[in-house]
Amino acid sequence: MAQAGAFAARANDGSAIFFNPAGLSFQRGAHIMAGATLIAPSYSYYGPSNFNSNEQWDMESQVFTPPNLYITNTWTDGTLKGLAIGIGLTTPYGLGTKWEDNWVGRAVTREIELQTFYVMPTISYAINDFISVGAGLNIVFSNVNLRRAVTNFEPTMDLELEGTGNTAISWNAGVMLKPAENVSLGFTYRAETQIDFEGTADFHPPASLQPLFPGGDVKTAIAPPATWFAGVAWSPFENLDLEFDFQGIQWSSYDALSIDFATDAQNTPGVKQDDVTAVKDYENTWIARLGLEYRLPGTGIALRGGYFYDSNPVPDKSLEPLLPDSDRHGLNIGAGIDLFSTITLDVAYLHMIILDRVTDQTSYPGGVYLDGRYTGSADLFALNISYAF
């Protein structure tokens, strides 16, 4: 992460499984890389402006620590020369927002937590010194937890949805080219993953409302979108690498979120809970990433830096506190330190400047009717240890 994610054209450590599987076969020997990223986001909401208010409401501070593990082996001689295999365990789509319990948007959301766990068996082959290819399976395990208030009656209710995703299968693939000694190119693609969630809903109603809101089985689906990277890395002089990556994300596949109750007002008279479909209409987005690494000669220390600009997929009308996304700038510094000949420590710090976002478009049938301004930032710390056999 230390180079703002600009890594697809080099992918020269275990995280190649995630960034570009083709990078594996240009590596040497067997490696284990294990680590975690500590993510501390912070958001505030000012509003609701549709109630002419600017009152500040804060998201509760939470810290997420998605772990990652990569185990790889690249054969550098013999009959398997040029072949590499690996397995990665990552949690790329970990998300959580939690607002103060009595905040003004509590009927929209109090809390969401989405956890995904990717197992990625990967294979890569270097056709020659100039070109390699790679592909991996993405086996995805996930669960989701949603909570919001239902305030029509006093005392209010708290709708909680808990779901476990099916074992979803997807794939990724990449190509890496080295047309010149100091230039490499990478292209990678990850397919959309369709995750179907099944779980239970509980409104936590007062006893007298239990017959109207019995909760019970519920279904929903989320699809992390397809994404591709195109990157070029250039080494203008010895020990310095620069890389520029362009990433496209096919968020337009996220057009609606549906929640389907097994027992609902349509099929069970007297019941008031009902299916909902929220229109999202996300837009395709891109991220531009710039990374650099400078290896201090003779020290075993690499200094890294990076910057990315991430345009957000959320149209004004779908901007909501569940996922108050906005365009973001990422500023990254980090270092790799060879502790021993076989052990490398990678550390990185990323500060995300999340641009203020204002919406006055959420009032339409099916919208959340919660206009206002969102501000935010996030800090990320990553630590990885690699062992070379």
Add this chain to the structure above:
Amino acid sequence: MKKSLNILWMMTAAVLLMSACSEDNPVGDPNLGTIDATTYVAIGNSLTAGYQSGALYQDAQLYSYPNLLAQQLGSVGFEQPLMPLPGTGELRTLQTLSPSPLITSNGITQSIPTNATLARPYNNLGLPGAIIYDAIDESDILLRAQQRSNPFYMFIMRDQQNFGKSLVDQAIMLNPTLLSFWLGNNDVLGYAASGGVKGTNTGVGGDPAGTMPTERAVFQQIVQGAFAKLKAALPNTKVLVANIPDVTSIPFFTTVPRSIPNPTNPTQMLDIYYRNKAGNVGKVGENDYILLTAQEQLQKGIGLTPNAPLESQYVLDNTEVSVTLQAVTDYNTILMTEAERNGFVLVDVNSALGDLAANGYFAAGEGYSTAFISGGFFSLDGIHMSNRGAAFVANLFIAALNRAYGANIRYIPFNTIPGIAAPLSVGTGKRPASLWTLDMQFPTGNLLSIFGVK
């Protein structure tokens, strides 16, 4: 190395510059514009008083729209005749919603306001049952209370000698800087809620007195008199005038369906019969409204055959609907014209309720409608606003103030206001085929007396 650090530094600077010109808050700081909120007084009827679910009681009065408005304005010392539970009237509570709604009351009760000795008129001069004439009527309140079997005159107006003889007089005595006026609802509701049987007309128009909505000419004369008096006594006071909503869109008229499932065979729909004012029996048609009070009759089987029709007071038939709507239109024309003439600001409650009935209303993840109970904006009598319904009305007043006086007053977000109290108990038994069925129970008791209808 140095070069690369320079690049990093430049990128940092560029990003900081970009974040410095982020978007501003979309809403300006709160301000009152040219409004002086020192003393706010509200003239009105039960809707202004904070009457809910058949009674006037403290828990509901705290959420009366004038009290909510006073809070948003930061107006201190807004005094209301707070009545401790059980309140005055016939308070209804929601017993259960399943298998169908059951609303009960403990009969008629009376409470003395906790601040009954306040040595000045109340800021909330919402007098349940008041008709337009009460704005300027200077006659003895004891007499009026007896004639109209309405206890609220004594509680709200109290001391005619020292506080003023009419509602307008009492308002003037407080020398308000801001005044709201919302009267006239009962001049048409008294007629409509009695199924067109009773009314508040004086008889000057030719119809027998007490059989029709207040005559247009009478209404106009009273409004002109009241507004002229206010204008003369309070030339610098800002005055809001709310108009009369179309009463036929409220749940009291729209909840009971025009045909109901046969209790023994729920797939079969039964027609409902009624006797009109002229004595003729017919089916309830799609332009007729069955009143909420009729369901007690329907439970007894009355109205399900031509031989035992609902009596006229349970149905507002299409002829009576026309009379009702004409009265609403007439009154609103008068209120608008006279408000304009005096430089008062109109609050168009009628349009807002029409929009609510047609499209619903949504705010911060919650939806509202004119539906009984589930709609969220009407209390358990089907006529008066709930806490949140009062907030909806207060927001209409705020919108009018913001527009007219360059103010920027915050609206009330509904989820800071308690919703309808959840039912007390769990229902048992088989679920009905629809929300409304014959087992829906609703006390009818004392509902009409508060409209000032004899």
